[in-house]
Amino acid sequence: MFVQPIETTSNQPIVDWRDFAPCAAPLFACAPEVVGTSFNYVRDEEIYGEGEDTQFIYKVISGAVRTSKIMRDGRRQIGRFYLPGEFFGLELGMQHNLSAEAVADSKIFLFKRRQIEAMAQRNMEAAREMWLMTADHLRHAEDHLLLLGRKTALERLAAFLIEMDMSHGNCGLFELPMSRRDIADYLGLTLETVSRGFSELQKKQALELDGARHVVLRNRAFLGTMGA
Amino acid sequence: MFVQPIETTSNQPIVDWRDFAPCAAPLFACAPEVVGTSFNYVRDEEIYGEGEDTQFIYKVISGAVRTSKIMRDGRRQIGRFYLPGEFFGLELGMQHNLSAEAVADSKIFLFKRRQIEAMAQRNMEAAREMWLMTADHLRHAEDHLLLLGRKTALERLAAFLIEMDMSHGNCGLFELPMSRRDIADYLGLTLETVSRGFSELQKKQALELDGARHVVLRNRAFLGTMGA
DNA sequence: CGGCCACTTGATCCGACTCAACCTGCGTGG
DNA sequence: CCACGCAGGTTGAGTCGGATCAAGTGGCCG
Numbered sequence: 001m002f003v004q005p006i007e008t009t010s011n012q013p014i015v016d017w018r019d020f021a022p023c024a025a026p027l028f029a030c031a032p033e034v035v036g037t038s039f040n041y042v043r044d045e046e047i048y049g050e051g052e053d054t055q056f057i058y059k060v061i062s063g064a065v066r067t068s069k070i071m072r073d074g075r076r077q078i079g080r081f082y083l084p085g086e087f088f089g090l091e092l093g094m095q096h097n098l099s100a101e102a103v104a105d106s107k108i109f110l111f112k113r114r115q116i117e118a119m120a121q122r123n124m125e126a127a128r129e130m131w132l133m134t135a136d137h138l139r140h141a142e143d144h145l146l147l148l149g150r151k152t153a154l155e156r157l158a159a160f161l162i163e164m165d166m167s168h169g170n171c172g173l174f175e176l177p178m179s180r181r182d183i184a185d186y187l188g189l190t191l192e193t194v195s196r197g198f199s200e201l202q203k204k205q206a207l208e209l210d211g212a213r214h215v216v217l218r219n220r221a222f223l224g225t226m227g228a
Numbered sequence: 229m230f231v232q233p234i235e236t237t238s239n240q241p242i243v244d245w246r247d248f249a250p251c252a253a254p255l256f257a258c259a260p261e262v263v264g265t266s267f268n269y270v271r272d273e274e275i276y277g278e279g280e281d282t283q284f285i286y287k288v289i290s291g292a293v294r295t296s297k298i299m300r301d302g303r304r305q306i307g308r309f310y311l312p313g314e315f316f317g318l319e320l321g322m323q324h325n326l327s328a329e330a331v332a333d334s335k336i337f338l339f340k341r342r343q344i345e346a347m348a349q350r351n352m353e354a355a356r357e358m359w360l361m362t363a364d365h366l367r368h369a370e371d372h373l374l375l376l377g378r379k380t381a382l383e384r385l386a387a388f389l390i391e392m393d394m395s396h397g398n399c400g401l402f403e404l405p406m407s408r409r410d411i412a413d414y415l416g417l418t419l420e421t422v423s424r425g426f427s428e429l430q431k432k433q434a435l436e437l438d439g440a441r442h443v444v445l446r447n448r449a450f451l452g453t454m455g456a
Numbered sequence: 457c458g459g460c461c462a463c464t465t466g467a468t469c470c471g472a473c474t475c476a477a478c479c480t481g482c483g484t485g486g
Numbered sequence: 487c488c489a490c491g492c493a494g495g496t497t498g499a500g501t502c503g504g505a506t507c508a509a510g511t512g513g514c515c516g
Contacts, residue, residue, distance in 0.1 A: 069374045077374040092363040097370050121352060131359045135320040138362060141369035142325050146297045146305040148376035149416030153504065180463065188377030193504055195464055211513080212463055381472065408495065418473055423496055439481080440495055 027057075027111050027119075031126040034119050036109030041102035048089065050099040056110040058089040063106025064177035067098040068185065078186040080140060081178065083167050087133055104177045148188045156187040157197040159227030161207065165217055172217035180212070255285075255339050255347075259354040262347050264337030269330035276317065278327040284338040286317040291334025292405035295326040296413065306414040308368060309406065311395050315361055332405045376416045384415040385425040387455030389435065393445055400445035408440070 027034040036059060041047060047058065050069060058065075065082040067089075079098050082088045091097055102108075120127035147156055160183065168174040176183070180191040187194065201207050206223055208216040217223065255262040264287060269275060275286065278297060286293075293310040295317075307326050310316045319325055330336075348355035375384055388411065396402040404411070408419040415422065429435050434451055436444040445451065 069370070071374070071378065075378040077377040079370050079373055091367065092359055093367065097367045124349060127355065127359075131320055131355075131362065134359065134362050134366060138366045138369060139319065139321065139325045141366060141373060142297070142307050144373055145307055145369060145376060146299070148373060149305040149413075150299065150303040185377075190505055191463080192465085192506080196504090199464075419495080420474085420497085421472060424472095427496075 025109060027059075027116065028126055028129055030129065031119050031123055034111055034115055034126075036111040039108055039110060041106050041108060043102055043104050045102050047100040047102060047108065048096050050096060052096050052099075053094060054089065054091060054096055055113055056089060057087060057113060057116060058100070059087050059109040059111070060084050061107040061109055063108075064103040065100055065106060065108070066103050066178065066182060066186070067100045069098050076185045077188065078182060080137070080144075081182075081186065083177075086167075090130065090133055090137075092130075092134060103182060153187075153189055153193050154197055154200060155226055156189065157183075157194065157201065158206075158223040160187055161201075161215065161217065162220070162223050162227045164215070165220070170220075172220055174215055176213045176215060253337060255287075255344065256354055256357055258357065259347050259351055262339055262343055262354075264339040267336055267338060269334050269336060271330055271332050273330050275328040275330060275336065276324050278324055280324050280327075282317065282319060282322060282324055283341055284317060285315060285341060285344060286328070287315050287337040287339070288312050289335040289337055291336075292331040293328055293334060293336070294331050294406065294410060294414070295328045297326050304413045305416065306410060308365070308372075309410075309414065311405075314395075318358065318361055318365075320358075320362060331410060381415075381417055381421050382425055382428060383454055384417065385411075385422065385429065386434075386451040388415055389429075389443065389445065390448070390451050390455045392443070393448070398448075400448055402443055404441045404443060 025036055025038075026032040027036060038061065041063070047065065048054075048056075060082050062084055064084075065088060067079040067082070068076055069079070070076045080088075081103065089096065089100060116126075116130070120130060147159055151159065164174055164176065165172060178186075180194050183189075184191040184194045189197075198207075198209060201223075202209060204219075204222070206217070206219045208218055210216065253264055253266075254260040255264060266289065269291070275293065276282075276284075288310045290312055292312075293316060295307040295310070296304055297307070298304045308316075309331065317324065317328060344354075344358070348358060375387055379387065392402055392404065393400060406414075408422050411417075412419040412422045417425075426435075426437060429451075430437060432447075432450070434445070434447045436446060438444065
């Protein structure tokens with residue numbers, strides 16, 4: 001269980017994975033015949049690597065996942081964080097274009113891709129659902145291009161906080177599952193700049209921190225204006 | 229015909245457009261019943277705006293197109309350039325997430341979206357083709373995230389030149405249809421930095437410029453290493 | 457209680473931005 | 487045919503936002 005995060009670049013069959021749990025759930029309401037199997041991943045464990053063959057489609061049950069690309073010299077860009085309920089790994093190509101790792105200990109459902117493709121042949125509704133998810137990921141990436149290309153450090157941080165808040169139901173109160181370094185690599189900054197940004201936003205009364213990870217938004221309107 | 233580029237933010241029906249040409253061509257080989265109609269756009273003319281309803285799918289015949297997002301204060305991020313043969317505007321959502329403008333005078337084929345969706349219901353092959361295009365756009369955007377978030381000015385420029393070369397058949401010799409400002413907004417830089425980058429790469433013997441737009445690559449290996 | 461890891465804060469540096477001048481090619485009109 | 491205007495591009499000088507380097511600090515787990 002408490003295995004150290006390993007560099008799992010080996011191509012051992014994923015079905016031999018540890019922490020197999022004999023539970024299952026349907027992919028979509030409209031496709032109850034496609035069921036997923038649950039696996040647990042520890043913090044920083046690789047779920048799949050960039051360039052690996054696409055075998056599964058994934059759904060986060062608990063914890064959090066990041067997808068990323070890394071350059072030879074170690075520079076890293078995180079494409080997106082996935083929180084419980086979200087799907088990832090559905091590139092539809094033969095290979096994954098980003099790698100995926102668990103941000104924290106996570107439970108993930110895996111759906112067999114071959115089964116899904118077969119299902120999509122019969123079930124038009126489900127095929128459309130898949131396409132919509134890909135299109136949604138594209139929209140997210142396009143929004144992120146503007147953030148990375150043109151926004152200031154504080155604007156990026158504000159946008160990030162609003163995004164996190166949204167995926168927690170806009171209640172202005174949430175726990176960050178990821179480290180400052182992860183946030184930095186998502187926003188195209190350094191961890192120091194992220195940290196300074198948090199301090200700055202606290203000074204501006206826009207938020208409160210209880211520890212490093214627990215966030216309370218105090219001025220959502222301000223953050224929204226700043227972030228978009 | 230020679231109308232000045234106007235701010236076409238009005239919602240006049242697009243079928244009243246100037247420069248209608250009574251020619252047509254199929255969308256895919258596998259879907260010969262879906263034909264497109266050709267329109268001409270002058271330089272800087274808007275093809276569709278961010279937030280507009282998606283009515284068509286577009287294919288560049290000649291010229292070039294950029295898709296972009298603009299912030300209220302004028303900061304702009306270009307998502308991608310489209311050269312002859314490429315499709316754009318296939319978000320599959322109800323609204324466009326980016327706007328599209330002609331980089332140079334361009335001829336574009338428009339395909340009716342309703343017709344395409346109806347076709348996709350029947351023709352699984354064509355539906356899959358559409359999904360693959362969306363997935364390809366996603367891959368491009370994800371690659372661009374790494375460029376914008378983590379690469380230096382010269383690395384971005386090198387990657388851009390390699391990308392341009394690739395879409396011109398890797399012959400190391402091409403004409404740039406877009407201005408320095410467009411390149412800058414694509415790469416998340418300023419036009420001055422782009423210009424300095426070109427000079428720098430010339431000094432490094434990596435390329436030659438004949439005028440500002442005509443490029444000859446002299447060291448493709450070097451640019452490739454630098455860009456990726 | 458001790459050690460470590462994540463985070464914060466401070467000081468300095470540097471790559472890209474800003475502001476400004478100048479150049480260059482091209483279309484226009486005298 | 488040349489003078490002019492001007493948009494697009496280049497180059498230079500100075501500035502600045504965020505990176506880097508370097509201490510601290512705090513919280514958690516053993």
